[in-house]
Amino acid sequence: PGTDQKFGSAAAQIQSTATIPSxxxxxxxxxxxxxxxxxxxxQTAVDAYAQQILLATVQVTVTHLGWFKPGTTDLWELGDKVxxxxxxxxxxxxxxxxxxxFTVTCSQxxxxxxxxxxxxxxxxxxxRFPDSNAGDPYNQTATPAKQEIAA
Structure with missing residues (x-):
């Protein structure tokens, strides 16, 4: 938006840059x-667009025999680094x-x-997990719904 003090290119050519190092x-x-x-x-719009690019960039699905992490007796957990x-x-x-x-599915x-x-x-x-901690996937709860009156 232009004003008496900000007009022409200064008002019309606003731009921001976001970099995705990878x-x-x-x-x-x-x-x-x-x-x-x-x-x-x-700036907010460009940041959101960069996040959308990152979300669509990489998703890898891996299947292996057994339930444990290879070479261990530990089960996979959400958030494990690989x-x-x-x-x-x-x-x-x-x-x-x-x-x-991001997700784990065990089958037999x-x-x-x-x-x-x-x-x-x-x-x-x-x-998905802003604190970078998935927490306990077996102890999840949702807040009970509240009835609302339509306006």
Missing amino acids: GAKGMTVRIAADRPLDAQEN VVKSPMAFANDTGKLDLRV SEAGTTTTMVLVSEAVFQR
Whole structure:
């Protein structure tokens, strides 16, 4: 929005920049605002767009035999940190990516037991668990619903 003191390019060409360090090198995405924004509103919109890119970037599903973490007698827990090595999938210097356990599904059949995990980036995990701690998945409660009177 323009004023008598702020007009022309200064009012019309507000922009913000967000960087995704693990993103494609040299790639720039420009988003046109759907309405006039001041500098703070524009920064908030760009931050939200960058978060949406991060949410859609990486989701890895891994299935392995057994219920325990390989080489241990410990069960997988939400939030466990996992390093996935796949030079074909992760085109960075190491071919590895640090991910967090987002969901765990254990199955049993006549063929044996398997564990399937969905792994996501730290940014996605923190979006679901802002304190970076998944807590006890077996002790979850919801607040009872309250009746509301329609206006």
